[in-house]
Amino acid sequence: MIAIVSRNKSMQTDLASYYNLAAKFDPSISSLICGVIDTMNTVKGESEELRDKFREQGYVVIDSQLDHSVLDACKNDLEKFFGPDREDPVHVPSSEANRIQDAWYINQDVRKIAECPVVLQTLEELYGVRMRPFQTLNFRVGTQQPIHADSIHFNSVPFGGMCGVWVALEDIGPDQGPLKYYPKSQNLPEMNYPDLGLQASPKSYPQYLSILQDLIEEHGFEPEYGLIKKGQALIWCANILHGGAKQNDMSLTRYSQVTHYYQENIRYWRPSQSNRKQRFFKPDWVRDVTGEEPKYPLKPPAPTIGNFLRRVKGKIKRDVFGDYS
Numbered sequence: 001m002i003a004i005v006s007r008n009k010s011m012q013t014d015l016a017s018y019y020n021l022a023a024k025f026d027p028s029i030s031s032l033i034c035g036v037i038d039t040m041n042t043v044k045g046e047s048e049e050l051r052d053k054f055r056e057q058g059y060v061v062i063d064s065q066l067d068h069s070v071l072d073a074c075k076n077d078l079e080k081f082f083g084p085d086r087e088d089p090v091h092v093p094s095s096e097a098n099r100i101q102d103a104w105y106i107n108q109d110v111r112k113i114a115e116c117p118v119v120l121q122t123l124e125e126l127y128g129v130r131m132r133p134f135q136t137l138n139f140r141v142g143t144q145q146p147i148h149a150d151s152i153h154f155n156s157v158p159f160g161g162m163c164g165v166w167v168a169l170e171d172i173g174p175d176q177g178p179l180k181y182y183p184k185s186q187n188l189p190e191m192n193y194p195d196l197g198l199q200a201s202p203k204s205y206p207q208y209l210s211i212l213q214d215l216i217e218e219h220g221f222e223p224e225y226g227l228i229k230k231g232q233a234l235i236w237c238a239n240i241l242h243g244g245a246k247q248n249d250m251s252l253t254r255y256s257q258v259t260h261y262y263q264e265n266i267r268y269w270r271p272s273q274s275n276r277k278q279r280f281f282k283p284d285w286v287r288d289v290t291g292e293e294p295k296y297p298l299k300p301p302a303p304t305i306g307n308f309l310r311r312v313k314g315k316i317k318r319d320v321f322g323d324y325s
């Protein structure tokens with residue numbers, strides 16, 4: 001399919017209908033612009049410029065104003081959980097050598113970064129509604145993650161009620177494998193697997209990624225890089241194409257925290273887990289769990305064939321298809 005798109009000129013001019021995307025432009029959701037909720041009449045003043053930039057470019061960079069002691073403590077306290085000889089942070093849903101998911105369960109500074117007042121205030125100004133953190137990811141080095149839109153992992157009804165915020169825990173230069181993103185690509189329509197003629201399954205992820213490469217080329221989107229200073233935060237919207245740039249110098253670290261946020265009181269679904277029908281889920285909101293029994297590790301699953309196959313499927317999804325959702 002990708003080859004056809006690249007070679008066929010008439011299809012190049014009408015990719016939306018080729019991929020059966022036109023129906024996505026539903027006038028009843030006209031309050032959603034480029035995946036960013038139109039707040040023109042609700043928020044005025046100083047934030048207008050930032051909001052315009054967010055709407056036009058699909059991202060903005062702000063100063064989180066987080067105390068550097070919080071950033072340093074986060075970086076230092078998680079250090080033992082990274083690398084080949086790392087300690088296993090058992091009370092989180094998942095962790096790998098360079099990726100700890102939801103470390104807010106075990107680390108107060110991760111939670112402080114996720115609940116950063118300046119970030120929350122800015123998100124409210126950008127979206128006109130409250131956004132709530134529901135997932136954190138901490139990285140020690142660059143991810144070199146392929147270019148994707150977060151909406152393929154975390155979608156919502158209405159579309160666009162999700163965003164990512166990338167906080168630099170150290171100054172980020174071009175050789176550290178910075179965040180790479182394509183301004184204006186958020187203008188592409190909502191693309192779920194069936195819209196691209198793909199089965200809604202992690203198996204389709206490599207094809208999804210290569211269609212995005214095609215679209216980038218067709219539209220001439222130019223990449224930008226998150227060369228930001230320690231404490232700055234890069235906010236991106238659900239539909240913007242982004243990933244991790246190549247790490248040129250393997251000796252360099254790239255300490256960072258990504259927090260994903262959802263708009264409150266909408267419906268949440270995951271395209272890769274919605275094969276037969278749209279499956280909605282309840283986000284695990286970031287919150288204070290200091291008084292709670294640890295949720296992780298979950299009880300080991302019963303040794304049934306079903307559970308064994310589920311674990312193998314999960315591993316293939318991550319290791320073979322690169323789908324870390």
Ligand SMILES: O=C(O)CCC(=O)C(=O)O
Pocket residue numbers: 137139142143144145150164166178179180242243244245256258
């Ligand atoms: O930090 C990166 O390199 C990419 C992270 C990312 O795409 C995400 O967390 O949504």
Ligand SMILES: [Fe+2]
Pocket residue numbers: 148149150164242
């Ligand atoms: Fe992402």
